[in-house]
Amino acid sequence: MNDAQTITVEVIGVEQVTPLIKHFKLAPAAGGSLPVFSGGSHIIVVMQGAGRVHKNPYSLLGSPLALDTYEIGVRRMEESRGGSHFMHDAVEVGSRLEIAHPVNLFGLDKIARKHVLIAGGIGITPFLAQLEDLHGGSVPYELHYSVRSSEHAAFLQRLQRREGERLHVYYDSEGQTIAFETLLATQPLGTHVYVCGPVGMIKHVIATAQSCGWPDSHIHWEQFSAPPVGDAFEVFLARSKLSVHVPPDQSLLESIEAAGVEVPYLCRGGVCGFCHTRVLELDGELVHNDHFLSEADKAKAKSIMPCVSRANCKRLVLDL
């Protein structure tokens, strides 16, 4: 993926759906249709901010059958590095944005006998599109949606209207919690569980499913990490013969791109593994923040996912 392959879209609708979440509708600036996608897909939105470019992944939440617009939901992050604030503060109806083609890293299992969807907060977005795929089908499913309080329950009316009894909502403000153990210990054979939400929730669902005897092939999750901030460091790109400075609030990938070197990527959130880069020399330690490399590979320090990971080092040489 690189910027030459992006699509220019125009914002045709902006709605503040909760105090923290805005819902955007994007239409192709050149007219016509947008590329086909399946439920669970995300796009990268390229934002030309003041003095820097943000590229953030957002799940598509509209119907995969309606390709005249894409819909995304953006939560204003407290510790934003700029992307979500840019979307909230600078983007309005009529704004133009560049987006990359949709990629699905969170698809539904096609031969599952049942689907259990678990969402926390903004984690509802990929499920909204998946529900469009599930809605007319014969495979049973249920959605468990945990929110802070009713005012933070994004897209709730739309879900209530369409999903009826298949929707279970839990309000933190009322002390309601999902009974994960009971839920996961009682599912029929051939069920798949999908979770998207805060990292603590994802870890808890995975651990509970495993303790109930679920095999990994039936457990699906998605969490895009925002690249964490860290200390500044220098990196040398061996093939490009370039030295690049990585400032504290810019990711390694962003810094390399700003220096004019392209790195293949799909998710920019430490999930897909596309930006996997070989480490040729290291005097110090890598700070791995991705969900892609195994613990063993992280310990070897022979490769890095520059979209979210950094280094504490005197010298780092990458095979780029």
Added chain:
Amino acid sequence: MLITGIKSKPVYAPLQTDTRGRYHLMLAMGAGAAPLLRVIAEMRVVAGPSLKNTRVLFVSDAAAPEVEQFKAATVADLQTFPSTPALLERFRAILQKSLMGTRLYVAGPESFIGLAMKIALEFNLNKDEIRAEECGTLARRVYCIHCRATTEDVRTNIVSCIGCGRWLLVRDHYSRRLAAYMGVMVDAEAPGELPPLKEVFL
């Protein structure tokens, strides 16, 4: 025509306990009892004497010595069946009511394993929920790609199809959905010219 070296041919491994499973469903036919008894002994070491979530379905004469061995191993639920179809019918009924967390162990001839796997696949059991150990005859179920009949208990390199009578070459190309190896007409280009008949799947 490619006969061997085909990737779809299933690979089996000695059965091992999967301690991450919550329920253990075990199927055996004939010599398959021995691997199951081995796994049960292994489980007892890990899980203690209680095997309350372990169930054994066994194609065997009720008077077979293995039946006593299973009983001695205090498996909570042991059922014997006079035939593979009878066992598979019960297996399907159990899967209807089974929960996530179930692990399947199958031991016996490949045709028995294949038929069990075919049903497991309908219930969306994945590789990480199934273990299978092959023991006993290598006789194959062969699916005729011309008339779609399945010929059972094939021990030879070529076989006359039970459905259409064509001479079929038995390939290593295996279908999990059909639980059978593919049989392709061997003398289509030169009618009547057959390779020597050899017993190869014993």
